[in-house]
Amino acid sequence: MQKEKKNMLYLVSSKGISRFGDIMFDFANNTFLAGISPHSMSLVGIYQALENIIGVLFNLFGGVIADNFRRKKIIVLTNICSGIACILLSFINKDTWLIYAVVVTNVILAFLSSFSAPTYKAFTKEIVEKQNISKINSYLETISTIIKVTVPIIAIFLYGKIGVHGVLLLDGISFLIAALLIFLIIPINEEILKNDKNSLLNIFTDLVQGFKYLVSHKQICIIIILSALVNFFLAAYNLLLPYSNQMFVNLSDGLYGIFLAAEAIGGLLGAIVSSFVNKELSIKKLMFYLGLSGLMLSIAPLLYIVFHRAIILAISPALFNLFLTIFNIHFFSFVQRDVDNEFIGRIFGIIFTVAIIFMPIGTGVFTILLNPEMLFNFSIIGIAVMMLSLVFLVLLKIQCHLVKENL
Numbered sequence: 001m002q003k004e005k006k007n008m009l010y011l012v013s014s015k016g017i018s019r020f021g022d023i024m025f026d027f028a029n030n031t032f033l034a035g036i037s038p039h040s041m042s043l044v045g046i047y048q049a050l051e052n053i054i055g056v057l058f059n060l061f062g063g064v065i066a067d068n069f070r071r072k073k074i075i076v077l078t079n080i081c082s083g084i085a086c087i088l089l090s091f092i093n094k095d096t097w098l099i100y101a102v103v104v105t106n107v108i109l110a111f112l113s114s115f116s117a118p119t120y121k122a123f124t125k126e127i128v129e130k131q132n133i134s135k136i137n138s139y140l141e142t143i144s145t146i147i148k149v150t151v152p153i154i155a156i157f158l159y160g161k162i163g164v165h166g167v168l169l170l171d172g173i174s175f176l177i178a179a180l181l182i183f184l185i186i187p188i189n190e191e192i193l194k195n196d197k198n199s200l201l202n203i204f205t206d207l208v209q210g211f212k213y214l215v216s217h218k219q220i221c222i223i224i225i226l227s228a229l230v231n232f233f234l235a236a237y238n239l240l241l242p243y244s245n246q247m248f249v250n251l252s253d254g255l256y257g258i259f260l261a262a263e264a265i266g267g268l269l270g271a272i273v274s275s276f277v278n279k280e281l282s283i284k285k286l287m288f289y290l291g292l293s294g295l296m297l298s299i300a301p302l303l304y305i306v307f308h309r310a311i312i313l314a315i316s317p318a319l320f321n322l323f324l325t326i327f328n329i330h331f332f333s334f335v336q337r338d339v340d341n342e343f344i345g346r347i348f349g350i351i352f353t354v355a356i357i358f359m360p361i362g363t364g365v366f367t368i369l370l371n372p373e374m375l376f377n378f379s380i381i382g383i384a385v386m387m388l389s390l391v392f393l394v395l396l397k398i399q400c401h402l403v404k405e406n407l
Contacts, residue, residue, distance in 0.1 A: 007127035007185050008136050014181035015120065016143040018079060020151055021174035025086065025109070027155040028167040029102045036099065047103055051110040055356045058114035063349020064206045066119040067342060075123060075182045078116040082109050083175030090168035098164075118348035125336050125344060126187040134333040138275035141329050145268040189341075210346030218399050219283075220338060220347070226392045227331060228354045230290070233384050235362025236370060237297070240381075243372035248300075252310040259317045266318035270325030283396045286330055291389035293323035298382025301375050316378065 033043045066074060089105045092098045128136050158167055214221050240247065244255040252258060296319035303313050339347050370377055 003186055003188060004128050004132065007188070008132070008139065010181045010185045011124070011127060011136065012139045012143055014075075014079075014178040015140055016147055017174050017181070018178040019144055019147050021082075021086070021171045021178070023147065023151045024155050024158070024167055024174070025106075025171045027152060028159055028164050028171070029106065031159060032102065032164045033099065036095070043099065043103070047106055050103065050107050052356055052360070054107055054110035055114055056353060058111055059118065059353040059356070060207055060210075060346075060349045061203060062115040063118040063122075063210065063346035063352075064203050065115050066122045066345025066349070067210070068202075068206060071119045071123040071126065071345070072182060072185060072187065074119045075116055076179045078112040078119075079175045079179035079182065082112050083172045083179065085109060086168050086172030086175060088172075090165045090172065093165070117352055118345050121332065121336065121348040122341075122345040123187075125341055126189050127185055129189070130337050133336050134330060135275050137329045137333050137336075138271055141271035141274065141325060142268065145264060145271055145325075149264045149268070207346065210343055210350065213340075213343045214347060214350060217339075219396060220335065222392060222395055222399060223286075223331065223334065224347075224351055224354065226290075226388060227351065228358045229388055230385065231355050231358040232362040232365075233381050233388075235359045236366035236381050237378070238359075239363055239366055240370065240372060240377050246373045247375055247377055248304050248310075248313060251304075251308070251313065255310055255313075258310055258314050262314035262318035263321045266321035267325045269318075270322040271329065273322070274326045274329045283400070284393065286327060286334065287389045287393040287396075289323045289327040289330070291386050293320050293327060294382040294385030294387075294389065296320040296323060296382070298379045298386065300378040300382075304375070320382070 029047065033047060036043065085105050085108050089098075089101055092101050124133060124136060155167070158170070162170070214224070241259055242256055244259055245251070245253065248255060296316055300313060300316035303316055307313070335347060335351070336344065370380075
């Protein structure tokens with residue numbers, strides 16, 4: 001128990017510090033590139049787009065690597081490499097060189113993240129017992145949300161005081177500290193011996209085996225398809241948020257900011273509440289929380305019509321994100337619990353790739369379909385999410401029934 005508690009502390013601290021570095025890195029670089037000239041938007045676009053492209057290309061292979069090499073070693077090495085890259089970048093003083101170096105370094109960090117992200121998720125299963133997977137995921141989500149809310153404020157202050165070079169140096173140090181914390185972890189459930197030799201020769205074969213495993217485990221496959229479709233509709237929600245003042249007219253001019261703050265508060269509460277609920281993961285509870293998230297979003301127009309107050313309207317996105325956070329935490333916990341340790345890295349690689357692909361597809365589709373001035377946009381998205389929860393609850397029940405019949 002003592003070893004498990006230390007493992008949880010080290011992993012949560014490492015992930016939190018690493019997340020701190022990620023946000024600081026993006027803030028500093030986006031601010032630097034945007035400040036070059038009024039016409040530098042294309043640079044910012046390239047900077048952001050390359051990150052997603054790298055994720056699509058390499059997340060799958062990152063999952064394969066996570067299943068063939070020691071996960072602790074992968075996380076330590078990727079953090080060290082990220083730290084060194086940021087520290088070297090901080091010593092480039094000529095702005096012309098720094099512009100290109102920032103873009104190239106972001107590509108390098110995105111590449112390393114493609115290997116570390118699925119490995120982090122897979123590594124969780126090695127450091128705690130199954131019954132505590134949901135708890136550590138709640139802790140991870142809580143610290144991530146706190147950092148997401150607070151770090152931008154800290155970043156503004158630090159960027160003003162120490163500039164882009166100082167922030168980049170600080171980023172590099174944060175990655176090295178994150179690596180040290182992972183090094184201190186002692187796995188307690190390392191079920192298989194990772195093969196550190198000649199695994200790269202079989203990378204495509206291993207990837208195909210990962211897809212075959214997913215197809216043969218219908219319940220996990222169905223849940224991943226569900227998460228992809230949820231991301232598709234989340235793209236519509238994220239697309240509409242900046243147009244909040246156009247949907248809900250004659251309210252506060254800062255409605256978009258109010259909604260973002262409400263989202264953050266809801267996510268934080270969801271992460272905290274998640275550690276106290278769903279001790280026994282079940283498909284029914286998973287779908288229940290997803291359905292509740294859709295319901296909370298769908299009532300936004302009703303709150304607007306009845307109360308016509310920004311603060312009361314903000315309850316809708318707050319509760320939407322609260323229940324969605326609980327769903328996400330227990331979705332990952334469900335996968336970590338039920339997927340064999342041999343394949344868990346590849347499954348998370350597939351999950352991250354699918355998520356990245358479906359978000360831009362959703363953005364493109366809903367850019368054409370939705371009118372940002374229509375009052376009931378959030379209701380349409382909320383009802384769609386509710387329908388998904390009901391349809392997939394039925395599908396998963398049918399699948400469970402078929403499995404029982406075969407047994």
